[in-house]
Amino acid sequence: xxxxxxxxxxxxxxxxxxxxxxxxxxxxxxxxxxxxxxxxxxxxxxxxxxxxxxxxxxxxxxxxxxxxxxxxxxxxxxxxxxxxxxxxxxxxxxxxxxxxxxxxxxxxxxxxxxxxxxxxxxxxxxxxxxxxxxxxxxxxxxxxxxxxxxxxxxxxxxxxxxxxxxxxxxxxxxxxxxxxxxxxxxxxxxxxxxxxxxxxxxxxxxxxxxxxxxxxxxxxxxx
Amino acid sequence: xxxxxxxxxxxxxxxxxxxxxxxxxxxxxxxxxxxxxxxxxxxxxxxxxxxxxxxxxxxxxxxxxxxxxxxxxxxxxxxxxxxxxxxxxxxxxxxxxxxxxxxxxxxxxxxxxxxxxxxxxxxxxxxxxxxxxxxxxxxxxxxxxxxxxxxxxxxxxxxxxxxxxxxxxxxxxxxxxxxxxxxxxxxxxxxxxxxxxxxxxxxxxxxxxxxxxxxxxxxxxxx
DNA sequence: TTAATGCTTCGGTGAGGGCCGAACTGTGTG
DNA sequence: CACACAGTTCGGCCCTCACCGAAGCATTAA
Numbered sequence: 143x144x145x146x147x148x149x150x151x152x153x154x155x156x157x158x159x160x161x162x163x164x165x166x167x168x169x170x171x172x173x174x175x176x177x178x179x180x181x182x183x184x185x186x187x188x189x190x191x192x193x194x195x196x197x198x199x200x201x202x203x204x205x206x207x208x209x210x211x212x213x214x215x216x217x218x219x220x221x222x223x224x225x226x227x228x229x230x231x232x233x234x235x236x237x238x239x240x241x242x243x244x245x246x247x248x249x250x251x252x253x254x255x256x257x258x259x260x261x262x263x264x265x266x267x268x269x270x271x272x273x274x275x276x277x278x279x280x281x282x283x284x285x286x287x288x289x290x291x292x293x294x295x296x297x298x299x300x301x302x303x304x305x306x307x308x309x310x311x312x313x314x315x316x317x318x319x320x321x322x323x324x325x326x327x328x329x330x331x332x333x334x335x336x337x338x339x340x341x342x343x344x345x346x347x348x349x350x351x352x353x354x355x356x357x358x359x360x361x362x363x364x365x
Numbered sequence: 366x367x368x369x370x371x372x373x374x375x376x377x378x379x380x381x382x383x384x385x386x387x388x389x390x391x392x393x394x395x396x397x398x399x400x401x402x403x404x405x406x407x408x409x410x411x412x413x414x415x416x417x418x419x420x421x422x423x424x425x426x427x428x429x430x431x432x433x434x435x436x437x438x439x440x441x442x443x444x445x446x447x448x449x450x451x452x453x454x455x456x457x458x459x460x461x462x463x464x465x466x467x468x469x470x471x472x473x474x475x476x477x478x479x480x481x482x483x484x485x486x487x488x489x490x491x492x493x494x495x496x497x498x499x500x501x502x503x504x505x506x507x508x509x510x511x512x513x514x515x516x517x518x519x520x521x522x523x524x525x526x527x528x529x530x531x532x533x534x535x536x537x538x539x540x541x542x543x544x545x546x547x548x549x550x551x552x553x554x555x556x557x558x559x560x561x562x563x564x565x566x567x568x569x570x571x572x573x574x575x576x577x578x579x580x581x582x583x584x585x586x587x588x
Numbered sequence: 589t590t591a592a593t594g595c596t597t598c599g600g601t602g603a604g605g606g607c608c609g610a611a612c613t614g615t616g617t618g
Numbered sequence: 619c620a621c622a623c624a625g626t627t628c629g630g631c632c633c634t635c636a637c638c639g640a641a642g643c644a645t646t647a648a
Contacts, residue, residue, distance in 0.1 A: 224454055
């Protein structure tokens, strides 16, 4: 019964608290330096360096050298999917990190999942697009319909063209236990939200804070 | 940045090769005894017992005492979701267990994911149901439409009523990197396939082997 | 060049945890 | 009852790995 890929190596990488903290920090989508990640994990730089080497070799993170800085980011969407799924079971087991801080509701409301929108609003967005017939699940996966294409064109959303990443992709949401939209389109929509000034990132967290007008505009546009 | 649930404990549970083997074995959906799982993991019974205690305490497996036997099963769908997601990234990293055996194509074709159908055919089933308007993603999650209800009634599928598990649920597929149908309905459909004699399990693996007539009937009914 | 900064590598230490032999609990069987 | 069998608990061994001090590179600044 030794069929299928070897899970344990990958899981073990996430299984160390320090590395897990780093990965969670990278869920914010921003690339972080080794030093920042060391602080995030609460360890010395040397230790972090070792962790990051392992994560890189395990294909969990990507390294980008810029001068004397090394920037790290999650390798791809799949890694984010795993992390969110893990948060799902961990949350259900009541293994909350310390105590659900005052920020918890905000996190559940709207947060960044690697590079796309998650939480309440992320799920609502996904549902609305599906419901309106903008997205459709077919034999080739999640697909943007002609109607959907027209809609995002009308809104002036610019879709990132580059990368082999799929255009649309479903991603499990740990707080809602439902799907939200990932892939190049998911990323582009979040960028659009930022560009329109509807919301901004709360520094040092994954929270996406919508302002009043922005929320209204977002709801009008998509929901 | 210590927001969200604590991933690392859960991941560490999967991070041990022995425990990972046990969990993968349980992905077959069958409840297995401690002894069988020990063999699966390649360790002595005492060691396995320790592992299983940890897995149970971590909420990954459920224990069912029957006489002097202890039967173990995955705690719920969420655990299966995590395992499949992990297989996804592990597979992409080329961390195949030893060497992709001759069974690998069969696994990708149709296999059991905890208690529902995954692989090529599982994804195709999900797509077809969505495409036909039997399933719909709406504000309350994946939903079985009236049309869908009529269809499964016509086919004589009996839906398991018990349990708090949702009726429909999307589950990520590691080989296809797409969604297939989980939840009570997913389980019921797989049971239906067995009952009709369309397919049977290959012993000691997760493979679901369709026979010629069964495959044809399955395709006619759903695809 | 020299100095400062960011990161990696090396080496030694220590704790955690997987492992198994042996003993114990509990449940069926003759 | 004795006996076999499934599983748990205990104790000790050993290996892995996270950790950090110190030294070594590489890049930028002065």
